[in-house]
Amino acid sequence: METATHTQSARINPKIIVPFVDSVRRVFATMVGVQTTVQRPHLKALAAPTYDVSSIIGFSGDIVGSVIVSFQKEAAERLASAFAGMSITADMPDFPDAIGELANMIAGGAKKHLGTLASITVPSVVIGSGHVIARLSDVPCIVIPCQTPVGAFAVEISIKQIKPARSNQGGAQ
Amino acid sequence: MRVLLVDDSCTMRNIQKRILNALGNMQFAEAGDGVEALKILFSTPEAFDLVLIDWNMPNMDGHSLVQRIREKDKTTPLIMCTTEAEKARVIDAIKAGVNNYVIKPFTPEMLIERVTTTLSKLKAAA
Numbered sequence: 001m002e003t004a005t006h007t008q009s010a011r012i013n014p015k016i017i018v019p020f021v022d023s024v025r026r027v028f029a030t031m032v033g034v035q036t037t038v039q040r041p042h043l044k045a046l047a048a049p050t051y052d053v054s055s056i057i058g059f060s061g062d063i064v065g066s067v068i069v070s071f072q073k074e075a076a077e078r079l080a081s082a083f084a085g086m087s088i089t090a091d092m093p094d095f096p097d098a099i100g101e102l103a104n105m106i107a108g109g110a111k112k113h114l115g116t117l118a119s120i121t122v123p124s125v126v127i128g129s130g131h132v133i134a135r136l137s138d139v140p141c142i143v144i145p146c147q148t149p150v151g152a153f154a155v156e157i158s159i160k161q162i163k164p165a166r167s168n169q170g171g172a173q
Numbered sequence: 174m175r176v177l178l179v180d181d182s183c184t185m186r187n188i189q190k191r192i193l194n195a196l197g198n199m200q201f202a203e204a205g206d207g208v209e210a211l212k213i214l215f216s217t218p219e220a221f222d223l224v225l226i227d228w229n230m231p232n233m234d235g236h237s238l239v240q241r242i243r244e245k246d247k248t249t250p251l252i253m254c255t256t257e258a259e260k261a262r263v264i265d266a267i268k269a270g271v272n273n274y275v276i277k278p279f280t281p282e283m284l285i286e287r288v289t290t291t292l293s294k295l296k297a298a299a
């Protein structure tokens with residue numbers, strides 16, 4: 001048990017966590033008008049499901065992998081509505097659009113502070129309770145649980161740096 | 174004022190519209206990617222007073238779009254509005270020919286300020 005705990009904490013790298021926590025808080029405070037409470041990050045089991053609505057952003061360049069922002073359905077609807085400034089339900093075309101753009105801003109905002117230059121893909125959105133999203137098997141998945149007054153979501157980070165940090169990218173110098 | 178909004182998120186374009194409407198008498202055109210934006214820009218006889226351009230979009234990204242616009246058009250004011258925030262990205266965008274840069278997430282005040290200072294700087298220089 002002790003070894004497992006040790007391994008878990010060793011693989012949860014604050015240099016990855018902190019940029020995402022800051023970015024989540026900034027995106028929701030600035031563009032949704034919602035304060036986010038972040039709980040203790042943990043490692044995710046390989047095939048554990050996410051929440052009901054997930055937006056996936058791929059990373060390429062000096063960093064590879066993916067980041068998933070996954071919401072409880074009701075939280076997703078209410079956060080998307082607050083972001084868009086109009087009522088949005090899960091059956092509307094604006095719903096995946098709003099959820100995708102929130103994930104884009106979270107991933108993009110964190111990316112600057114990862115200390116290297118990576119590119120992100122446009123978001124894909126998956127809707128359906130209990131879905132499982134496959135990811136790179138050699139990269140641990142760190143889950144950052146987040147609470148808002150309108151429900152829960154989680155940021156699942158499964159990325160690895162494949163090139164050493166650059167010194168001139170602005171974010172992490 | 175005639176503004177072209179280029180962003181693959183229609184939610185983002187709606188937010189930008191709502192904020193920029195505060196400037197009064199606005200006319201908007203919209204594109205979801207660079208290819209659509211080029212079509213609108215080069216088929217519309219009347220020039221736009223401003224183009225707001227996202228970076229991460231399908232088909233043609235905002236950086237390529239700025240390069241393509243500047244091959245033919247050196248004057249239309251272009252503002253990048255993106256989550257891409259690295260110094261290297263901002264430098265690339267300026268090299269490609271943007272007049273200003275807004276980083277997402279932004280407040281309404283930030284967007285208005287960036288748009289008005291860009292337009293008044295260009296007016297003063299003209």
Ligand SMILES: [Mg+2]
Nearest residue numbers: 181227229230
């Ligand atoms: Mg985009």
